[in-house]
Amino acid sequence: MRIGLLTEGGYPYARGEARLWCDRLVRGLGQHEFRLYALSRDREQERAGWVDLPAQVTQVRTAPLWTAEVDGTWYGRRARRRFAEHYGDLAAGLCAGPAAGPGAPSPEEADRFRSALYGLAELAREEGGMVAALRSEEAVRALERVCRAPGAPRAAREARVTDLLEVGAHLEQALRPLSLDWCEAGELGSVDLCHAAAGGLAALPGLLARHFHGVPLVVTEYGVPLRAHYLGSAEAPPAVRALLAAFHGRLAAEVYRSAAVLTPGNAHVRRWQERCGADRAKVRTVYPGMSAARFAEAGERAPAGGRASGGRVGPGTLVWVGRIEPSKDLVTLLHAFAAVRLRAPGARLRIAGSAPDPEGAAYLLHCEELAGRLFPGDGTVEFVDMSGPGAPPLAEVYAQGEVVVLSSVVEGFPVSVVEAMFSGRATVSTDVGAVVEVVGGTGLVVPPRDPQALADACAALLNDPERRERLGEAARARAMELFTVEQNVAAFHRIYLEIAGRCPARRIAEADAAEPRPFAVPAELRVAGAESVEVTR
Numbered sequence: 001m002r003i004g005l006l007t008e009g010g011y012p013y014a015r016g017e018a019r020l021w022c023d024r025l026v027r028g029l030g031q032h033e034f035r036l037y038a039l040s041r042d043r044e045q046e047r048a049g050w051v052d053l054p055a056q057v058t059q060v061r062t063a064p065l066w067t068a069e070v071d072g073t074w075y076g077r078r079a080r081r082r083f084a085e086h087y088g089d090l091a092a093g094l095c096a097g098p099a100a101g102p103g104a105p106s107p108e109e110a111d112r113f114r115s116a117l118y119g120l121a122e123l124a125r126e127e128g129g130m131v132a133a134l135r136s137e138e139a140v141r142a143l144e145r146v147c148r149a150p151g152a153p154r155a156a157r158e159a160r161v162t163d164l165l166e167v168g169a170h171l172e173q174a175l176r177p178l179s180l181d182w183c184e185a186g187e188l189g190s191v192d193l194c195h196a197a198a199g200g201l202a203a204l205p206g207l208l209a210r211h212f213h214g215v216p217l218v219v220t221e222y223g224v225p226l227r228a229h230y231l232g233s234a235e236a237p238p239a240v241r242a243l244l245a246a247f248h249g250r251l252a253a254e255v256y257r258s259a260a261v262l263t264p265g266n267a268h269v270r271r272w273q274e275r276c277g278a279d280r281a282k283v284r285t286v287y288p289g290m291s292a293a294r295f296a297e298a299g300e301r302a303p304a305g306g307r308a309s310g311g312r313v314g315p316g317t318l319v320w321v322g323r324i325e326p327s328k329d330l331v332t333l334l335h336a337f338a339a340v341r342l343r344a345p346g347a348r349l350r351i352a353g354s355a356p357d358p359e360g361a362a363y364l365l366h367c368e369e370l371a372g373r374l375f376p377g378d379g380t381v382e383f384v385d386m387s388g389p390g391a392p393p394l395a396e397v398y399a400q401g402e403v404v405v406l407s408s409v410v411e412g413f414p415v416s417v418v419e420a421m422f423s424g425r426a427t428v429s430t431d432v433g434a435v436v437e438v439v440g441g442t443g444l445v446v447p448p449r450d451p452q453a454l455a456d457a458c459a460a461l462l463n464d465p466e467r468r469e470r471l472g473e474a475a476r477a478r479a480m481e482l483f484t485v486e487q488n489v490a491a492f493h494r495i496y497l498e499i500a501g502r503c504p505a506r507r508i509a510e511a512d513a514a515e516p517r518p519f520a521v522p523a524e525l526r527v528a529g530a531e532s533v534e535v536t537r
Helices: 019-028 043-047 077-094 107-127 137-148 161-174 200-213 225-232 238-258 267-275 293-299 330-343 358-374 394-399 415-422 435-439 451-462 465-482 485-502
Strands: 002-008 033-040 057-064 193-196 217-221 261-264 317-323 348-354 381-385 403-406 426-430 444-446 534-536
Touching: 002 019, 002 200, 019 485, 033 200, 077 107, 077 137, 077 238, 107 200, 107 238, 137 161, 137 238, 161 238, 193 200, 193 485, 200 217, 200 225, 200 238, 217 238, 217 485, 225 238, 261 267, 261 485, 293 394, 293 415, 317 330, 317 394, 317 415, 330 348, 330 358, 330 451, 358 381, 394 415, 403 415, 403 451, 415 426, 415 435, 415 465, 426 435, 426 451, 426 465, 435 444, 444 451, 451 465
Parallel strands: 002 033, 002 193, 033 057, 057 534, 193 217, 217 261, 317 348, 317 403, 348 381, 403 426, 426 444
Antiparallel strands: none
């Protein structure tokens, strides 16, 4: 099969989300051919370059979301009239019904949004682009008209000119994929299926391929793009927040409606999808695939407790691993550890992570100062920088602890918890995101922002070696059953075959064929070395 893999801010770039998952998927399905269609998020991501691509990647197309030049397409009178009509309908759909919060739109609202979205896409195809039109004064006036219309939500009616300009700029960025030529017959229109590595904007080219060419769409979400938007726009003015929440909610509903199969990474994501209108019959939960091999040695040997501290971690060691930022709530962990020390005097705490942005660096400094006040001069708390070339191997960090702790207040899929489970370590985690689903009965789970509950759970495990060992063994067995790369790749292989088996063959015309052929990639074209990676932008 030929798969069109759609990404936003991730694979094949060396920096970005879902990069490792996509790479493992592509490498694990070497019997299929992959075409990559990637939207980049910033200049630094593009400068970092790509990962090494395997031979089954036969083409890469990229486009930036962070910048766009005016494409030189200026509409005539008829095209301007069509643009005003479709853009006005899309804007009006953002002011109809609830303008914020998750939830499926009414059938009328969904139909209006859908018609406007595909109408704009068709216009962009016919005219050769839409960037200039989306940046035009007509677009801003259309937003202003619907916000001032009778019945518009209060937040929209109170929108200022600056708010409308901000909303217009965001919509222009979000709708840039409509101007790309990715969905032509020789591109996404010729693949056997599209697989979007995230919902939201990453899936937009897949929507167009389905609408114009009937290509089935698979959408994988290991986080919730809609929820991320809500959290990211919390500080925006009310009108901006309401209108953009409506846009992303309508887009999510259309993605979920159009997808042949939805593959949430956990029950937390699945609940969001269903609340936004996803059909339960389409949903297949597929847990992220992670490499267990590098944690094998740690999983097969006892924790480090009881060793002398010279060069090794001493008895009763708690380990925290992750990206250092406020949502990880290390402040609560430090206060909890102060209570742990009263019940387990020999306990130590290792915080291993990196702070790749200014906010994280400031938070790390704050935590180091707090640790210095709570534990002055005794070396009880150690901060380990995992970002530099001298960082210890990740498996060794887990191996040197007896209990692994997660203290987050916001979390999607808890990667550090799964790595700890592969390492055979007992865990104490806060009840956020997919933690309970991942841990099952193999670890202790406590409420977030509750230092006393966190301390009680950690102390209980540090003082009970037999229970700690039982939980660690059970955790490793659960992780090996549910969260390996092998189970993830096998699940998607079954899904691909299921879709291929139930979707009718599409007859497409090829430039070198006298007659249409019934498959996107005829068998006679599968000759070793006949194709090479084509990179365009």
